[in-house]
Amino acid sequence: MTGLAAVEVVRAGLCDLVVDQGRPGHEHLGVPRGGAADPAALAVANRLVGNGANAAGLEVASIGPALRFPQGGTVAISGACFSATRSRDTGVRWNETLLLEPGEILDLGAAREGCRCWLAIRGGLEVPVVMGSRSTFLPAGFGGLEGRALRHGDVLRLGEAAAAQRLLRAVPLSGRNDNCLRVVAGPQAGLFDDAGLAAFFSETYRVASASDRRGLRLKGTALSRAGTELPSQGVLPGAVQVPPNGQPIILGWDGPVTGGYPVIAGVIRADWPRLAQLRPGDAVRFATIELEAARALAAAEWEIGGQA
Amino acid sequence: MDLPQERIPDCTGWRWVTDRGLRLQTGSHTLARYQLLISRNLPEVESVIPADDSILLVLRSGVGISAGLRAAVEMPLDLRPQAESRLHRIVVSYGGKAGPDLAALAERAGLSQQDWIAQHAAAEYRVAFLGFQPGFPYLAGLPEKLRAPRRAEPRVRVPAGSLAIGGSYAGIYPESGPGGWQIVGVTDVVLFDPRQSSPALFAPGDRVRFAAR
Numbered sequence: 001m002t003g004l005a006a007v008e009v010v011r012a013g014l015c016d017l018v019v020d021q022g023r024p025g026h027e028h029l030g031v032p033r034g035g036a037a038d039p040a041a042l043a044v045a046n047r048l049v050g051n052g053a054n055a056a057g058l059e060v061a062s063i064g065p066a067l068r069f070p071q072g073g074t075v076a077i078s079g080a081c082f083s084a085t086r087s088r089d090t091g092v093r094w095n096e097t098l099l100l101e102p103g104e105i106l107d108l109g110a111a112r113e114g115c116r117c118w119l120a121i122r123g124g125l126e127v128p129v130v131m132g133s134r135s136t137f138l139p140a141g142f143g144g145l146e147g148r149a150l151r152h153g154d155v156l157r158l159g160e161a162a163a164a165q166r167l168l169r170a171v172p173l174s175g176r177n178d179n180c181l182r183v184v185a186g187p188q189a190g191l192f193d194d195a196g197l198a199a200f201f202s203e204t205y206r207v208a209s210a211s212d213r214r215g216l217r218l219k220g221t222a223l224s225r226a227g228t229e230l231p232s233q234g235v236l237p238g239a240v241q242v243p244p245n246g247q248p249i250i251l252g253w254d255g256p257v258t259g260g261y262p263v264i265a266g267v268i269r270a271d272w273p274r275l276a277q278l279r280p281g282d283a284v285r286f287a288t289i290e291l292e293a294a295r296a297l298a299a300a301e302w303e304i305g306g307q308a
Numbered sequence: 309m310d311l312p313q314e315r316i317p318d319c320t321g322w323r324w325v326t327d328r329g330l331r332l333q334t335g336s337h338t339l340a341r342y343q344l345l346i347s348r349n350l351p352e353v354e355s356v357i358p359a360d361d362s363i364l365l366v367l368r369s370g371v372g373i374s375a376g377l378r379a380a381v382e383m384p385l386d387l388r389p390q391a392e393s394r395l396h397r398i399v400v401s402y403g404g405k406a407g408p409d410l411a412a413l414a415e416r417a418g419l420s421q422q423d424w425i426a427q428h429a430a431a432e433y434r435v436a437f438l439g440f441q442p443g444f445p446y447l448a449g450l451p452e453k454l455r456a457p458r459r460a461e462p463r464v465r466v467p468a469g470s471l472a473i474g475g476s477y478a479g480i481y482p483e484s485g486p487g488g489w490q491i492v493g494v495t496d497v498v499l500f501d502p503r504q505s506s507p508a509l510f511a512p513g514d515r516v517r518f519a520a521r
Contacts, residue, residue: 027355027366028342029500029508030438130502140442140483142502187323187331229475232439232446234357234364238326258359258439266326269369294327295369 005073007121009154010105011066018125018144018156019118020056023133027234027257034143034254035135037116037213037276041078044170044302045120048076048097050163055124056134058150061116062279064108065150072102073158074122074165080114080277096169114277122165123158139214139254170304179204179282181250181267181274182289186240188230188262196223200264201286205248209280213254215241216278222246225262235259238267238275240286250275270297322381330365332381338363339436339513340385348380358437358512360446393434395515398480398495400429400471402520406494409459413473413490417453425520427451428492433478433516443482443500443508447516450478462488469494471518 009016019042022035036042036059043053051057058065064082075098077084084092087104094117100106108117127134127145136144145154189197205220223246235241239251241261250267251259252275267275268289278284321333334341342358345365352374355366367373402425403410414424433447450473458474463486466472470481472489481487482499499509510516 024354024366026507027357028438028512030440030442030444031502031507033355033366131507140500140502184324184327187325231360231362232437233331233359233362234325234329234366236326236329236357236364236366238328256439257357258437263325266324266329268327291324291327 005071005158007156008068009150010068012150012152013060013065014063015061016065016150017059017136018056018127019059019135021054023131034137037253038273042118045076045078045118048168049074049120049122050161050165051124052162057118057120063110066107068105069100073100076120079117081112083109097167115279116276122161126157126159170302180285180287181271183265183267183286184291186263186265189264191225191262205284207278207280207282213252215252215255216250218248230260232258232260239263240265268294332363334363335361350377393513397517399521400493400495400518402493407492409490410492413456429518435510435512435514437512441482445510447478456490458488
C-alpha cells in the first residue's frame with residue numbers, strides 16, 4: 001500500500017477501460033496508438049480535476065460501472081450523458097468538477113444517448129506504464145489494469161494530481177450531433193465504380209453489432225469494386241476499408257496497423273468525437289470535405305471556466 | 309483563433325489515408341525509404357508504418373508539413389549495401405501436429421516434406437514489416453516454389469509461435485488467435501513482450517534464418 005487513495009469497483013460496466021492519450025510511435029511494431037476514443041474529452045475531464053492532460057481515466061461504453069470512493073474524491077465526466085447517480089447529492093452533472101464524500105458510490109448507469117463517456121479522477125489512475133502509455137489494449141491484453149476491462153472487486157489506485165484543486169465547468173463548443181461523418185477520399189477510391197461511390201456517399205449505413213474499438217462494421221448497400229487482394233498498406237483509425245463482401249468497416253482506435261482491403265475513404269480526425277459515440281443500430285452517412293479544411297479543424301474545442 | 313497554415317504536397321504517388329496519414333508509394337524500396345525517414349526525426353511525423361510497397365506517415369494534428377519531410381520523401385535513395393542488419397536464427401519444429409498444413413503445401417510444391425523443409429530453411433528472410441498482431445513479422449524471401457495462398461477457411465485458433473505461409477510471405481504468430489495462413493511448424497521464441505524495453509523481437513529490415521529442430 002502506498003497510502004494513496006483508491007477506488008473500488010462495486011459493479012463493473014459493459015467494458016470499462018483504463019485509457020490515456022494513447023501510445024503513439026509503435027505502429028511499426030504492429031501496435032496501434034489506441035487510447036481514449038475522444039482524446040480531447042478525456043483531456044478536458046482531466047483538467048476539471050487538476051490532472052495533467054495525459055493522466056489515465058476510465059472510458060466507459062453503453063453501461064457504466066458503480067465505483068465506491070472510500071476516502072471520497074474529486075471527479076469529472078465528459079462525453080455522452082449517462083443516467084448516473086451518486087449516494088449523496090441529487091444529480092450527477094457532466095463537464096464539471098464533482099466532489100464526492102468519503103464512502104460515496106458513483107453509479108454511472110446507462111448511456112442516455114451516444115455510447116461513451118470519460119471519467120477523470122483527481123490524481124489519475126495509477127496503473128503501470130506499458131510502451132509509454134497506461135491505455136488498455138484489449139486485443140493483445142496489455143496496458144491498463146492487467147490488459148483487461150474492469151471487473152467487480154477491482155481496486156484502482158490513484159496517483160497525485162498535477163495542479164491545485166478548483167471547481168471548474170467546461171462547455172463543448174462544437175456540438176454537431178447529426179449522423180454525418182466527414183471523409184476525405186481514400187487511396188483506393190478509384191477502384192470503385194461510379195455506382196459504388198454513389199452508393200457510399202448517398203446511402204445510409206447502419207452500425208452492426210459486431211463493432212468495437214477495433215472497428216465499426218457497417219451494414220447497407222454493398223460496394224462492388226475491381227480486383228481482389230491488394231498489397232498490405234499502412235492504415236489508421238478512421239480509414240474506411242471495404243472487404244470482399246462490400247460492407248464497409250471504419251477502423252477504430254485499437255484496429256490493425258496494416259490492411260489488405262481497399263480504403264475507399266477516411267473519416268477525418270475532427271469527427272473522432274462522433275465516431276466514439278456511435279453504437280450498434282445507429283445510422284451513418286458520409287460527406288466529403290477538402291483535405292486542407294479537414295486538417296485546419298481543431299480536434300475539439302472546449303471553453304473552461306469557474307463553476308457558477 | 310489562428311488555424312495552422314500548411315501547403316498540402318502533391319507529389320506523384322502521395323495519397324491520404326484519412327486527414328492524418330500520408331501514403332507514399334515506395335515500390336521495391338520500401339525498407340530503404342523507411343530507414344531514411346526514421347533517421348530524420350521529422351517533427352510533424354508521429355509514426356512511420358512500412359508495408360508491402362508503400363509507407364504510411366502518420367502526421368501530428370495541428371502541425372504543418374515541413375520542407376524537411378518533402379525532401380526526405382523525394383531524396384534519392386542510397387541503394388548500395390548498407391551495414392548488415394541484425395540476424396535472428398530461429399529453431400523450428402516443422403510438420404506434425406504443430407505444422408498441420410505442411411503435407412498439403414509440400415504436395416502442392418511437388419516436393420517431399422523433407423525437401424520442402426530443406427528449401428524453407430535454406431533461404432534468408434528479411435522482415436519487410438510488422439502488422440496483423442503486435443510483433444507479427446511479414447518475412448520476405450520465401451522461395452517462389454514454396455508460396456501458397458491463404459487458407460479459404462481461416463482457423464479459429466492458431467497457437468502462439470506458429471510458423472506460417474501467406475502468399476509470398478512467411479510469418480510467425482506471436483499470440484494464439486484466429487489466423488488464415490498455412491501453418492507449417494512451431495517455434496518457442498517470444499516475439500512480443502510489451503513489458504520489455506524492446507517489445508518486439510523483430511524490427512523492419514532484420515534478417516531471419518530458420519533451422520529444423
